[in-house]
Amino acid sequence: MALSVRQVLDLEAFQTASLLTSQHTLLGREVRWVSVIEVPVEDFVRPHELVLSTAVGIGHDPALLAQFAREIAEARAAALAISIGPYTPAIPPTMIEACESVALPLIALPWESRFSELSEAILQRLLHEQYNLLNRSFTVHQQFIQLILAGATLSKLTQVLAEMLQRIVLIVDENGKILAHTAPLEDDLAIRVQKALSLVKEEAARKLSSPIHLLPDIHLLLVKVQVATRLCGYLIVPFTHSSLSQLEQLILEHASTAAALCFLQQRIADEAEMRIRDDFVWALASGNVPSLEHAIARGQLLGYDVERRYACFFGQVEIPENGERLVTEQLVRHILSVVAEQARQKHLRAMTTWVSSTLIVFLEVRRSEKMTEEVIRQAMQWLSLTYPETTISWGIGAVRPGFENFQQSYQEARSACQIGISVYGPGQMIPAREVAMYRTLLAVSRDPESRAYWERYIRPLLDYEQAKGVEMVRTLEVYLANQGNVSETARHLHLHRQSLLYRLQRIEQLTSCHLADAQERFALELGLRLYLIQGVEKR
Known part of the structure; x- marks a missing residue:
């Protein structure tokens, strides 16, 4: 702890000293050290030092004394004490005025005062104050530690x-x-x-x-x-x-x-609570909760009400390989927090968890499922502004009565998300009811004969694409989606009508199917759907 100039003047060794400047408010300035110096000042004086000097060589020149005081003040010294004697018989008024103008306390010392005794007195007091400061610091440290331990x-x-x-x-x-x-x-x-x-x-x-x-x-x-x-x-x-x-x-x-x-x-407590919540929601999704009674009791401890109706939303987070951001826990947690906040604003309950880059959200369904879907849509709009390089694909499970809905809705949502990415591309929100056909095809695609079936129709198109660089599979997909309407298909693909007709003719030649024949067109579409569903198995 530093001394003040006033406290220095109160020391016994300074009892014969005289304060020559009139600005007593400056006496509160801190003194952290003491130094003895003569001219030149240069860089030999540090801030908060009390400077002792005889002013040897300049004591008979008022102008030099005033300049000396200004240089001491520029070094941000606490005060200047001049010994009155052979080298400086008296302090001229010009020096006092200079000290007043630069706010530097000026002290006159009798010649008999030894600088060594003055320095010793100041240093002893500084050491005493420093010891008290360390004791006080230790006490404060202990007090805060006791608070934390309590x-x-x-x-x-x-x-x-x-x-x-x-x-x-x-x-x-x-x-x-x-x-x-x-x-x-x-x-x-x-x-x-x-x-x-x-x-x-x-x-x-x-x-x-x-x-x-x-x-x-x-x-x-x-x-x-x-x-x-x-x-x-x-x-x-x-x-x-x-x-x-x-x-x-x-x-x-x-x-x-x-x-x-x-x-x-x-943070440790929050992370522990989050892990417990994550484990509980995952147990609901995976069907690892022994009974409804167990789920109700455990859910109540975590603030969840599992007796309400919920729909599962399964999300897949994807970031381009060249993106600067990675799919981290912090990113996933933030996405889930935004979803939970949107649900809260609509007075709907939400239960969330995550595994790697996948999101699992159970949202309460009250009047309609559309309101629940709107929660996700609004969250995605907000997140698109914060993370424009991030794509999130969603699958939505069905809502049905009974405790078993948690696992069933999760499985449906997961399947719908995977099918949506493979068939429609990433970034979509697909309800399970819209991909029921693909879920059936997914089961069929696991039969080894299914690959031979789609290879029969789609492999020639893939080979042609690779050789010519023309999107034959995409052309067939859009054509079938538009129920054979050539004009609509050309518009969606941004093709001239004649260019599209040529492509369709090549598709018929490569697959040996006539698009005008309903039975052959169905066989071709089945092969296309089985091909498109292959990507789900890889996820």
């Missing part, structure tokens, strides 16, 4: 810190959301906090970041709270002056450590 919350931590600092204290997360505070907050505080966070982020971008940020323009002090390299939030203290005492700085550093431990404890 399971103190962030609210309790802010109360204790506010009592130590005698100031308002609040804690915010990394986005500026207020988590705890100790007194009614000013109306503009939220705006000031956001502005402070922007300034701190700018400092971090310029690699000027430090744990404690004094922001005098908006009257806030911010202290980083982080666990390892992960930023958790900030301690924020509104203040009216632009400096901190050493004790205040130590208190804030210890409080930051304690807050980090609070965040870490909460």
Whole structure:
């Protein structure tokens, strides 16, 4: 802990000293060290030093003495003490005026005062204050550690810190959301906090970041709270002056450590709860819950009501191989949190979990399934703005009464999602009822003879595509989807009518099927569907 100039003058060794400047408010300036110096000053004086000097060589020249004082002030010294004697018989008024103009306390010392004794007195007092500071720091550290061991919350931590600092204290997360505070907050505080966070982020971008940020323009002090390299939030203290005492700085550093431990404890508890919730929802989906009674009891502990009607939504998250983002737990958790928030806004219950890059969501169904589907659509609209490179494909299971619906709806949703990606491409939301035919074909496709069947019709088209670079399979798919309407097919494929007719003629030649013949057209479409369904088995 530093001394003040006033405390130095109160030392016994300085009882014969005289303060020559009149600005007594400057006597509160901190003295952290003492040095003895003569001219030149240059870089030999550090901030907060009390400078002792005889002014040898310049003591008889008022102009040089005034310049000497200004140079000492520029070095941000705490005060200047001149020994009155042979080298400086008296302090001229011009030097006193110079000290007044640069806000530098000027002290006159009798020639008999030994600099060694003065330095010793200051250093002994500084060591004593430093010892007291270390003791106080240790006490504060122990107090915060005891709070954490006792399971103190962030609210309790802010109360204790506010009592130590005698100031308002609040804690915010990394986005500026207020988590705890100790007194009614000013109306503009939220705006000031956001502005402070922007300034701190700018400092971090310029690699000027430090744990404690004094922001005098908006009257806030911010202290980083982080666990390892992960930023958790900030301690924020509104203040009216632009400096901190050493004790205040130590208190804030210890409080930051304690807050980090609070965040870490909460994070561990949240992750444990999330794992329990994930396990429960996965057990519902996979049918590993022994009974309805067991599910009801366990669900109640987690805040779930499994006796309501739910539809399962199975999502597959995909990111381009050249994308900068990876499918991480953080990304998947955020997607699920957005879905849960959309459900909450519509007053619908949601149960979620994830496995690797797949999402499992059970959404409550009340009046209609369309409302439930709208929850996912709105969530996807919001997420498309945040993660434009991310594609999410969804399958929707049916809703039916009975506890067994959880597993059945999950299986249907999973199958619908996989079929949707293979048949319609990624990024679609496909209800199970719309791919019932493909689910039947999927069962048929597992028969070894099914491959020979589709190879008979589709392999010639694939070989032609590879040789000529013409999308024959896609052409056939769109033509059949438009029920043989040539004009509509040409419009969808952006082809001239004659170009399409030529392609259709080539398809007939390659497959030995006449598209005008209903039976042959059915055989060809069955082969196409069996081919398209192959991608599901690979997922």
